[in-house]
Amino acid sequence: MLSTDQRFISILLCPACKAAGLRAEQESLACGKCRAVFPVKNGVPFLIHKELLQQYEQYNKEIESPVNKLKTLIKKMPWLFQFLTYAIGSISYFGWSPKKALKKIYKEGELKNKIIINIGSGIKAIHREVINLDIFPFENVGLVTDATKLPIQDNSVDMVITESTLEHIPDAELAIREICRVVKPGGYVYISIPFLMPFHASPNDYVRLTNEGIKHKFAIFEPQRIGMNGGPASALISLLMHFLALPFSIISTSLYNFMTYIFMAILSPLRVFDLVFYLFPRSTDAAAMTYFIGKKKE
Numbered sequence: 001m002l003s004t005d006q007r008f009i010s011i012l013l014c015p016a017c018k019a020a021g022l023r024a025e026q027e028s029l030a031c032g033k034c035r036a037v038f039p040v041k042n043g044v045p046f047l048i049h050k051e052l053l054q055q056y057e058q059y060n061k062e063i064e065s066p067v068n069k070l071k072t073l074i075k076k077m078p079w080l081f082q083f084l085t086y087a088i089g090s091i092s093y094f095g096w097s098p099k100k101a102l103k104k105i106y107k108e109g110e111l112k113n114k115i116i117i118n119i120g121s122g123i124k125a126i127h128r129e130v131i132n133l134d135i136f137p138f139e140n141v142g143l144v145t146d147a148t149k150l151p152i153q154d155n156s157v158d159m160v161i162t163e164s165t166l167e168h169i170p171d172a173e174l175a176i177r178e179i180c181r182v183v184k185p186g187g188y189v190y191i192s193i194p195f196l197m198p199f200h201a202s203p204n205d206y207v208r209l210t211n212e213g214i215k216h217k218f219a220i221f222e223p224q225r226i227g228m229n230g231g232p233a234s235a236l237i238s239l240l241m242h243f244l245a246l247p248f249s250i251i252s253t254s255l256y257n258f259m260t261y262i263f264m265a266i267l268s269p270l271r272v273f274d275l276v277f278y279l280f281p282r283s284t285d286a287a288a289m290t291y292f293i294g295k296k297k298e
């Protein structure tokens with residue numbers, strides 16, 4: 001589904017006054033109640049509150065750091081970004097991906113009638129029927145909005161996916177509450193978040209959760225599957241690449257950042273150990289990243 005599909009627009013709320021019934025006009029969405037107008041640029045609605053525009057300035061400053069500049073550049077080339085993540089990344093991703101979860105939950109033909117959103121998608125396109133939401137208008141993003149103030153009606157979405165995003169939201173609690181609010185009873189969530197992973201700014205980093213932590217935060221969802229998306233080997237690589245790069249930080253922060261990537265590339269083959277660790281249930285105790293698939297209680 002596209003974000004400009006009438007079925008999706010009909011569940012949206014005005015970010016300013018929370019009224020339902022946004023009207024699609026030429027290159028904008030208009031609120032019939034408070035008359036606020038929100039731009040639609042190249043088919044992408046920007047449903048953000050005025051306050052957020054100030055936050056944008058702060059984000060833009062953070063994005064100016066060399067590492068984030070490089071990340072932004074790489075993110076303009078989705079294929080390269082995906083390749084680098086899988087080829088020389090620190091995380092093994094042997095657990096269920098959102099793509100696999102979608103396949104297990106829905107039949108292919110069902111997907112076009114479902115409203116499925118990926119919050120904090122970045123450039124990643126999981127499936128053409130999934131609507132990507134992000135605070136930045138990256139490539140493949142269908143709706144620019146704030147995860148802590150979703151302009152979406154209660155109980156209106158079939159599935160929410162959010163991968164490695166909650167840790168980057170200053171107030172993750174608010175985003176979690178929003179996710180719980182918008183999913184229909186009987187609908188699903190796929191949540192992934194780091195557990196044992198060093199600080200990684202994108203553009204900033206605030207929080208970690210254990211398996212039990214996610215279960216608790218999403219208690220209104222019946223757990224369907226809980227697992228790890230990067231095992232103890234991934235956690236070790238992530239820590240070691242910082243450990244080894246740390247001495248370089250005395251000379252320069254840029255060199256330190258650069259060296260973490262060099263050590264990540266060198267250490268990345270160790271991820272193969274995670275394949276074995278998947279056989280041991282207790283390996284989640286030291287997982288780099290944890291995920292949760294839940295079904296909202298009726």
Ligand SMILES: [Zn+2]
Pocket residue numbers: 014015016017018019031032033034035036
């Ligand atoms: Zn309004």
